[in-house]
Amino acid sequence: MRILLVLAHPLEDSFAASVAKVARETLVAGGHEVDLLDLYREGFNPSLSEAERRGYFDQPYDTAGVDDIVTRLRAAEGLILVFPQWWFNFPAILKGFFDRAFAPGVAFTHDPAGGRIVPQLTNIRLFWALTTTGSPWWIVHFYMGNPVRRLLKRGIAAFCAKRLSFRMLALHDMDRVTEAGRKAHLARVRKALATI
Template sequence: MRILLVLAHPLEDSFAASVAREAHEALVAGGHSVDLLDLYREDFDPRLSKVERGSYFSDHYDSSLTEGMIARLQAADGIVLVFPQWWFNFPAILKGFFDRVFVPGVAFDNDPAGGRIIPRLKNIKLFWALTTTGSPWWVVHLYMGNPVRRLLKRGIAAFCAKGLDFRMLSLHDMDRATDEKRKAHLARVRRLAARV
């Protein structure tokens, strides 16, 4: 498979970067090709431009500013997202990636009758998120209702592709995680990626 591995963390020595390295190594060892898209290192601008927003519901969405990233998405068979959850949501740069790359004519088509959008990412068979939270499991799941998982699975993945393998692997309570807990999580990431 061709995997687009998207990393969204500003620090090069972050735990998220370690997770991305583990996933990358396991995927390559499994014979897959991996396109690492490090949003910060590639200086991705998350802001939707005036031209992009203005053409969002037109017959021809203007994707000229993100053509390179769109081509990488369209060349992939699977997507693996690596990011921390901040305030029970995506980092702004990752939200901007969805806003500017998962666009009409690429990830979906707008229904001309105003109904449900029509998925276009038929090439994507795998959609995974490898993430961390600063909050304990019970806060994320019981109190907040796991909003990131809902957005990814019921929103982005379901509206843009059909019949894909969706998984989310999270390390909760990251701020208090011991080295042992972090190493165990990295081992889980490696085992999961090795099964692709």
């Protein structure tokens, strides 16, 4: 399977970078082709431009500013995101990735009659998120309602592709996790990805 592995963290020595490294190694060992898109290292600009917003309903939508990423997204059969959750949400650069690359004509098309959008990323069969939170599990799930999982599964994945495998692996309470806890999570990531 050809997998687009997207890393969204500004620090090269972050735990997210370690997760992405383990993910890449495991996937390659499993015979998959991995395209690593490190948003920070590749200098991705997350800001939707005025022209992009004004042309949002144009047919065709102009993706010139993100053509390379759109090409990589369209070539993928699987999408795996690696990112921390900040303020119970995506890092700004990852939100910008969705805003700019998951554009009309790429991730979906507008229903001409209005109403529902029509998924266009039919090439994506697998959509996983490997993430961390600074908050404990119970705050993320019970107090906040696990907003990132809902956005990814019910919003982005469901509206952009059909019949895909969705999974989210999260390490909670990241700021207090021990070295042993981090190693155990990396082993969990390795084991999960080895099943793909």
